Amino acid sequence: MKIKKILNNNAVIVLDEGKEKVVVGSGIAFNxxxxxxxxxxxxEKIFVMKENDKLAQLLSRIPxxxxxxxEEIITYAEKALHTKLSEHIHVVLTDHISFAIERTRDGxxxxxxxxxxxxLLYTKEFEIGIWAIQHIQEVCKITMPLDEAAFIALHLHTMxxxxxxxxxxxxxTTMVRDMVQSISKRMDIFIAEDDISYQRLITHLRHTLDRLDHYEIHSLDEEMSEIIREKYPHSYTFATAMAKDLLQLHGIELPEQELGYITVHIERLRKAEKKVAK
Structure with missing residues (x-):
């Protein structure tokens, strides 16, 4: 491998069998x-990516x-998630991490x-995000808020x-937040994020939106839907009001079958709230 361009002390662009590659290693460009x-x-690492140009530009501009x-965060994440992340992660996460460090240093x-x-939705990725900001704190001597752990978690999830x-x-994720806010506002309660009923609701709403994206619907028959409506009228009212808000805000219409399942989750919240009130 012959060096075509030196990006920094630890990264170079090489020509190997007629292909440009980014090669990384401690002190690889020294002397x-x-x-x-x-x-x-x-x-230590060789990158043969569609985005080699972007990675090369990034490496020449950031510390x-x-x-x-x-790269240490990516390695940790792939081990923790037991999967290989998209090669695009090396560009987007590096860019984000560098910018986040600079922002934090600037207050x-x-x-x-x-x-x-x-x-709640991306628990494992968020845990990795927490590890990442702690790792950055150890290396860079700066303290990042949990907000940054969440940003990192999103990047990891999508990769x-x-x-x-x-x-x-x-x-x-925004739609899930709006749906929960619609429910809690009409129920006039504060929903604690560590409440298991709340966690179940959040997870169910996400799966509901996933199913809609893939044109899949829960197979709740009409008889069961009617039983749920009659047994939990207040919770069903909250569910239908939330559905109207979702349609108005995001143009998403929830089918009746999904409203039945959501009603059951809202009822659990109502029962949990009553126990706390006692």
Missing amino acids: RKRNDLVLPQKI EEHFTIS IHIQNKLLHEIK KPQGGDLRQTLRQ
Whole structure:
């Protein structure tokens, strides 16, 4: 492998069998110059990606430490999730991590309005996000808020196989938040995020939206739907009001079958609230 371009002390672009590759390793470019051979013992990672140009540009513009931190987070995440993430993660997460570190050092903190929903919907990814901000704190001596752990969690989730588009994931998470807020507002209660009934509701609403995206509907027959409506009239009223809000805000219409299941979850919340009130 011959060096075509030095990006920084730890990354170079090489030509190998006619292909451009980004090669990374500690001190791989030290005392090296264009057309020198890369020392094999220095190679830690080789990137052959569609986005090699973007990665090369990024590596030439950000501190080497930021890329190293990002790669350590990616390695940890892939082990924790037991899956290989999309190659795109090396660009998007590195870019995000670098910018987040700079923002934090400048005293700028961006609030993640979907923090609680992300924490519940993408639990494993959020746990990795917490590890990531703790790792950044150890290396960079800066303290990041939990909001950053949630941002990292979203990037990790969308880079998983079948993880989905980031924009779609954000839209779905926003809809779940709006649905929960609609329910809690009409019930006039504060829903604690550590309440198991709340966690079940959040998870169910997410699966509901997933099914709608894939044109799948729960097979709740009409007789059972009627029983639920008659047995839990108040909860059904909250469910239908929430559905109207969802249609108005996001243009999503929930079928009657889904409202039946959501009614049951709302009823659990109502019962939990009554026990707390006692």
